[in-house]
Amino acid sequence: MTQATAIGLNVQERDVVDTPLVGAPPIGQVGAVFESPRGPLNVAVRATSLGRCRQVWGGLSKKYKAGYCMRGLFKNAGQYGAVLYGTRITTSAMNAAIAATILGSVVEPFALAPNDDIVIDTDNGGDETATFLATKASVVGNGGTFPTSFAGGETLSFRVEGKQIDVIFTAAAQAINDVLVEINAAGEGFSAKASGGEVQILSDVFGTSSSIEILAGGTALAGLGLTAGTSLGTGNVTNIKKVTVAEVKAIVEAATTALNVLSDGGKVRFTGTQTGVSGEVDIKSGAAVSKLGHVVGTTNGTNTGSAAPTPAFVTLQRSSTDVWTFTAGFLGRQDPGAWANGSVYLFLSANLTDSNKRDLSVRYKEPGSTTAVEVERWTGLDASNVVSVLNNPTQGSEYVVVNIEGGDSGVPDVSSNETALSSGTVGKDAVASPTNSDYEGGLASFNGLDTQVITNFDLDDAMWAGSLESYCAGRADVLGVFQTPQGASIAAIKADFASLRKGKSFIAGYRSYCEVNDGFGGAIKVPVIGHVIGAAYIRKPRSRGDIVHTAPAGKSTFLLDVLSVDDAIYSQPQLKELANDTHINSIVFESKSGFYVKTSRTMSTENKWLSIHVRLLTNHIKVSFQESLGDLEQEGNNPDTRRRLRDSVIDFMEQLDNQNAFEKSGGFGNNVAVVCDESNNPQRTVQQRRMVCDVAYRPAEIAEEVAVNLIQTRDGIQVVDA
Template identity: 25%
Template sequence: MANYKRPGIFVDETLNPIVVNDTPTGEFVAAFVGEHDYGPALPTLVRSWAEFTSLYGGLGDGSHLLPFSIHQYFSNGGGSCYVVRAVSADAKQAEVVLKDRQTGDGVTPRDVLRLQAKAPGTYGNGIAVTVTDAGTGPGRFNLSLRIGGDTATAMTERFNDVTCDPTDTRNVVAMVNSPTTGSKVIAATYLGAAPWKAIYTPSVTVDQALAGGINGVAAPDLTAATTRLEETNACLTINLPGISDAATLNPIIDWAERYGYACLVIDAPALPDGTPTEVAVAKYKELSPLSNTGTTPAPLRASSYAAVYGPWVLTADAAVAAVGATRLLPPGGAVLGQFAKFDVTYGPHRTPAGQEAVLRSVYSTAYRFTDSQLDDLNQAGINIIRRVPSAGFAIMGGRTMKAGYPDRYISVRRFLIYVRKLLVESTSFAVFQPNTPDLWASLAAIVTQRLTELTQAGQLKGNSPQTAFRVVCDESNNSEQTVSNGEVHIDVGIALVRPAEFIGIHIGQFEGGGTATESL
């Protein structure tokens, strides 16, 4: 804080870092939730495989599916994605306590700064701290962190010219704990006395490791880990790699419906080697409430916020250097990559399926089903990945776990989520505005403009706004009573685009008045 001694006006200038909005309003972001032995436990936005490797240690020891699914996601055209590492309830965080610079006259250095890993687990024991003098004044120092070893690929975070002085604009605790530009792996706590003095500065140290982190043995709570994604306030397409258990997934589907901005891509169950195809079909259908009306085992909830994809896919093994090594993986990572690609190329109204949805680096699938089996699986709402001649292994399904409504298609559900988010954020300015016809007209104009843009982009059915949507926000749906209640009502109707799921070709022969026909 400045020391003012004469009358006058004094100006301090402080610039905050620029925060980049990674996703425009309403656009979907992929999210992965699962176990891993390394990395943050909070929802963390990752923009590339290289960034995931630096934050989460890459593929790890190969025992967890999460990193493999994320690798498949980026390999199939995926962009940014959120990662939530699910940890055990009995896991503990690693930490280190740095001593201050009180020396001489029998004074013992005291605790001044605690650095604690943000997530539990032994990975925190691999974080090393270095403190050096900044050379810019008393009590100022440089703090650097090295995560994951001393190789060139290890991630390093640096906070230069910082201080423990709470009144300084470069206070180390504020900078390390900043939600936008702070550390991604540790949190800082000041332990020194007040008022601050220059001696309350961490002593110089080189590569002092955090300690005490353990992974724990309890099963992680995947529901709690997934629901943390609500903090992002984003439209999400979520995958829990390899998880197909209805008891685990149904509470997450319930949450997705309440949240309103998330849908789940569920992996079909993994089955032992040698399982007959007809048994695989039966196991897949057990997931579907359309074909399984029992309780043992219970099916997934009948919800358009969930879609099942299978079978597992045979891909190049990214964990093995040997040429030709393969690994059987759940399809969710590759599927979400195709979702992201279709969103960028077309928009969420397009079903990510067909010959354009060919999965990259997929050599085969765990099962190849007959036409009659494919009929049964599609009727059960199971989306099958199968070989398409002259194309490759492609997604050939676009259904949710809900039948009999337009949102039985995943594209319809995701588009409704997109429109909901777009309109909510476009009209949020109106809260606490004077509730008058002027406000109604303004809201109607804004919603009309947004829907007109969607119409022009071909995302609504109809060639003009008159045929694609309707918007009503006037005295017909805003009465004196609703105004007295503090309410404004906007009625919106949209013409949804549905996918062409079946193509029928009818061949006829005409010879002298006789006709023979065949439907394909």
């Protein structure tokens, strides 16, 4: 008996298992998961403007990154517009009691000074002091003769942190001050001065990496009283001006009994041992406090919180009956959190034509405003229709949902004053962050949606990038875009994200956080991913005529709505290391172009899948076939039908070829081949109720490096007809 392997039209890459496909995603459709002040949980909501984003998920809040990423997305997409399918998530774990914890604001390395200290009382155990120690390497002469009687040409060679300095004295180097001038002029990273009538050479570095090595053989050694040998700096840090979190951890934990020091995105996090509100981290004083990004003060732990955030609500009724309970909500779903407390107001009035019905005014007070403004009005409500009207999933209220107690068939009393929703709680969101699995759960909300790219406005680690790869590879028709951690070095990125590189990858990563206006008179650092998607994946291809295979990089992807971008200055070796060794894409700065996306690579190791535009093109071809060729299902599997399928595919591929999607050498027939005849549809395949069409294509590659060779000639240039 013949068994069907798949029903309907199936378009797939030859080395990918059968994968359900969705409709062709237009340019500018983005899926994102994130935390936000409001919004229904674990459901994708469509927004086509920044104003709509504020309405659905709340305005800007320094607690949440999403609002700033949304602003970056829409501002960089500009006139071309964007469609955001956003999914709010929350943590699913119970909120256990936690110890006191405080995170610094400065990213390593930290510029300290010798003997800087920090005094901390952890969990009321008493003051404890951690001190950062460092001295310079120093060499002092013994028995130097001044004036020197140098005739000129005398030499002194020494190394400073391994870098060799060579001094050739002139005959003018007689007095000790003249000698010091000529030594100091020979290089950088050290200083020479007089000490007790002798020459002293000191490294500029404080710490154990500091070293001065006097090399043997110098003809000026005896006259200066110097001998060959090495002097090392001392202390408990390598370089006091470049202290790492690891060094802070070692020094502070050694000096304290109950304090734990962790690295959190390159910042120092102090955490106590005792859980609950009785635990505390009390930073008392010390010159190192502000340099580590901390402030003097006390932070307490928290007790067990509620299992989940709860929505605000209000009950309107007639005496003890006819109870209508209004809860903060959005299109039939509850909208938990504290956002509606004292912000959403209801006013119930008698309907003008039927006193047995009610009209409802929903009013909203924007953060910072003193007046609630009507945002919705519903008329002619009674027990028979209020639930179906307000809780309608497409046309209902975007501020409340309503519930009627069983058996109540009347209407509540009219309002004498507007009544505010209250008692909404942030619950565990106040102290616990969602886990990777919480964000993974949010990805399911994008199944069946037309999205070109999917991202996360919050997480920036390799675990999330791996989850994103799994989801996108499973769909095989969407590109995942992720962010690397703030302040991470190229070496750290290489180590943390190496496991994500694979033969054919469906994700692309970007380095850097950006600084933006926080909307409250200051600035805030947020992931650059929203800005990148708006500029590179929407504005650039849309401005070029909706060319889906446009490489999302280059100077035309300049970023708007940024004050600065971290790690935007690279040497050529650093750019190559980031691109070749990590496949993470960089954002760079040039004075004439501003900040823009420099490279466009996926995490693929196979060269044919390396470029992002090839992945975008392949996704587009697959889902376009899926959408447009469905009318061939259930048609006869005969030469005429196969010809129709082949011709339809060729027509579509020729349209892409006219947009320069494929290589041009040798013409269309040399770069695109479509086979749908008896050669790949033998009788056995036909009997299995399958029709096969093979499409081979050679995508056009981009120029990642442009080389212009300048050739100077002294023989003249002759131009002749060929």
